[in-house]
Amino acid sequence: MAASTRTRTTGLACALALACGAGASRAQDAPARDEPEPERSLAIPALEIIGFDLLLSNFNRATSGTHDYDVSWHSIEHNLRGPWVVDNDPFSVNQFAHPYQGSLYHATARSMGLNYWQASALTFAGSVWWEITGEKTPPSKNDQVASGIAGSFFGEPLFRMAHLVGDHSSLSPALRPWLASAISPPVGINRRAFGDSRYGAVFDDHDPAYYSRLHLGGNHVTNDQFAASRGVETKAAQVDYQMDYGLPGKPGYSYRRPFDYFSFEAVLSSSNGIENLTSNGLLVGDHFAWGDSVRGIAGVYGGYEYLAPQVFRVSTTSVSLGGNLQWWLGQELALQAGASGGLGYAAASSTLRDVDSSEYHYGMAPRGAMNLRLIEGNRLSLDVGARIVSLGRIANRRAGRDDVSRVESALTWRVTGPHAIGISYVWSHRSAAFAGAVDQRQTLGQVGVYYTLLGRQDFGAVEWRHPQ
Secondary structure: OOOOOHHHHHHHHHHHHHHHHHEOOOOOOOOOOOOOOOOOOOHHHHHHHHHHHHHHHHHHHHHOOOOOOOOOHHHHHHHHHOOOEOOOOOHHHHHHHHHHHHHHHHHHHHOOOOOHHHHHHHHHHHHHHHHHHOOOOOOEHHHHHHHHHHHHHHHHHHHHHHHHHHHHEOOOOOOHHHHHHHHOHHHHHHHHHHOOOOOOOOOOOOOOOEEEEEEEEEEEEEEEEOOOOOOOOOEEEEEEEEEEEOOOOOOOOOOOOOOOOEEEEEEEEOOOEEEEEEEEEEEEEEEEEEOOOEEEEEEEEEEEEEEOOOOOEEEEEEEEEEEEEEEEOOOOEEEEEEEEEEEEEEEEEOOOOOOOHHHEEEEEEEEEEEEEEEEEOOOEEEEEEEEEEEEOOOOOHHHOEEEEEEEEEEEEEEEEOOEEEEEEEEEEEEEEEOOOOOOEEEEEEEEEEEEEEEOOOOOOOOOOOOOO
């Protein structure tokens, strides 16, 4: 179990809201190839992770009101012997707080100059360390997936966005370090501790093409159909941040490193807190071209998602095969598309309340996702995305099934500069069947109207040639 998520959620929300307008020109900050490699350290981030876990465990011990953190040599010895279990902590703790904790491990390692895979290995080890020494309770297999694997899938985009803001932002130089620290605290802390030029303080992002936008507004529930004892809040304020980083087609940009392409979205709602937190990045792959009009990438993607509309919750940590492309359809008309399909470790729940651990379950789950963005010049864009998760179809079929799907659409019209107006419709659906229980069908439709702030005064169409 991790600490309370309220402070973390607030900080992340504020940082992402400001980050949308922070992107501007970027330079190549890394040393030339014939210069020495930047400094790297394994010992420093390892010690920082151990120190963080010690502080967190003692903080939880003093404030949680439970005996779960009464760690002793006896409990450590007992946990080393095992067995590893599937724990029943609240859904938001297991599926958000643990991935966020893992993201801090990952960013700590990256900020000390380690590459993605080295940082991922240290994140996995840090999660094991927490499970053995951070809690008195038996080590948890589901927490290890959430912190040790999802933590890297979540942490790498935060690390890169923090550097995007800290190094290349158009914001005031005095504000940049604070915003970068809010997005990824280890980046800010280690920069202050070791300076602006040592270890991972300077990250060469290779000048990616990207699209970012911030929605500020509200939504209204147009239809709801679900089996629950309480109603939904029909009106809610909402903050929605999205970034597509490393869009295909930019001349000279390569995809040699994990997460040189990623998509990231965070939706915060007054009705239910975190409604959507999604990170999906290219782990291994390459670019391709079809004629003069199509550029794309394809390969293996790693993803973490947390969906929590008012009527259900689902979270996955997955590996998928997929691709992204951009197709120039005409002089001012471009189509960006992406699709992926694979397998993940998932959890689903029929309620937003952490009242009963038996109300959610884990299992291997196939998942699929697709998205389309039709861009008309610098004036208009239409976004449509869909995803599906089918929990219980592969393993533990006797326990039941959980099929979750979500369709998101948005029309954005740029008024002037980076300022735009957005209209959206989001449809969420869950169909579940469990042995000895009544089948459940839950549906929620929401219409939203937003002020939109575009990060680069456009919709991210990449011009590798003058379109015909």
